[in-house]
Amino acid sequence: MGAFPTTLPGMSEHLDPRGAIGVFDSGVGGLTVVRALMERLPFESIHYFGDTARVPYGVKSVQTIAHYTTQIAEFLLEKRVKLLIIACNTMAAVAAQLVRDLSPTPVLDVIDAGAVSALAASRSKRIGVIGTPTTINSNAYARAIHGIDPEARLTSQACALFVPLVEEGWLDHPVTRLTAQEYLKPVLAENIDSLVLGCTHYPLLKPLLRDVVGPDVALVDSAEAMAEQTAALLAQRNLSNPERTPPTYHFWVTDVPLRFQTIGERFLGRGLNNVHVVQW
Numbered sequence: 001m002g003a004f005p006t007t008l009p010g011m012s013e014h015l016d017p018r019g020a021i022g023v024f025d026s027g028v029g030g031l032t033v034v035r036a037l038m039e040r041l042p043f044e045s046i047h048y049f050g051d052t053a054r055v056p057y058g059v060k061s062v063q064t065i066a067h068y069t070t071q072i073a074e075f076l077l078e079k080r081v082k083l084l085i086i087a088c089n090t091m092a093a094v095a096a097q098l099v100r101d102l103s104p105t106p107v108l109d110v111i112d113a114g115a116v117s118a119l120a121a122s123r124s125k126r127i128g129v130i131g132t133p134t135t136i137n138s139n140a141y142a143r144a145i146h147g148i149d150p151e152a153r154l155t156s157q158a159c160a161l162f163v164p165l166v167e168e169g170w171l172d173h174p175v176t177r178l179t180a181q182e183y184l185k186p187v188l189a190e191n192i193d194s195l196v197l198g199c200t201h202y203p204l205l206k207p208l209l210r211d212v213v214g215p216d217v218a219l220v221d222s223a224e225a226m227a228e229q230t231a232a233l234l235a236q237r238n239l240s241n242p243e244r245t246p247p248t249y250h251f252w253v254t255d256v257p258l259r260f261q262t263i264g265e266r267f268l269g270r271g272l273n274n275v276h277v278v279q280w
């Protein structure tokens with residue numbers, strides 16, 4: 001892992017290492033990335049933005065997603081974050097370049113992180129990718145993986161039902177198991193040895209997916225990969241927080257849906273405090 005894509009090289013010299021990291025997603029799903037960041041980088045403060053009023057993005061048009069993504073990135077940049085992380089695979093798939101073009105801070109996205117990890121995890125270079133319909137139709141994972149290794153063979157599958165099943169809390173439910181078996185049948189038929197969980201919600205299905213794919217297929221969790229890339233970038237740019245004091249976490253959402261607290265805490269794996277509603 002060496003070079004990181006940023007729009008304005010050199011700008012990070014003016015960024016404050018004590019500043020927070022900005023992480024955003026279409027809803028609560030990106031909290032899987034926040035959780036991985038909290039574990040990997042316990043001294044970094046975080047501003048999280050979840051567009052809970054407009055989720056899901058995975059079935060929306062490219063134009064709409066690009067418009068929403070720009071709005072959120074600008075909101076976080078006003079908070080003077082030192083780094084932007086696109087935690088949502090769907091936003092990363094269709095609007096990552098847009099964010100890089102407008103941001104004076106470095107920008108990381110889950111698709112780049114997932115692509116690097118998928119190749120590291122695969123011996124045979126036969127890789128499966130699952131995600132929302134927009135992510136899969138964008139071919140963004142194929143571009144990112146082939147950009148690193150043109151020899152890799154990819155099999156992709158849109159799994160539209162996984163997001164609602166996870167939000168329903170059916171993480172280990174017969175309906176989810178059957179759905180996963182159905183979606184993954186054609187992917188497993190290609191003899192893949194690694195499967196990229198290309199959506200914020202899928203890490204919560206890991207135990208069930210492990211049963212379905214068997215022990216020989218590596219599950220590539222882009223949340224963990226993202227935390228590793230973030231740690232490397234902060235170190236490389238001298239942007240790690242030098243303070244060893246407890247960090248602050250703020251969660252910005254556009255709506256507080258029913259069961260928000262329960263769902264959010266399930267994603268985060270701990271209590272959810274400092275939740276602010278942004279009215280757009």
Ligand code: DGL
Pocket residue numbers: 025026027029030055056057058059087088089090091131132135163198199200201
């Ligand atoms: N956050 C989205 C992703 O990672 C899933 C939820 C949605 O469709 O907005 O693709």
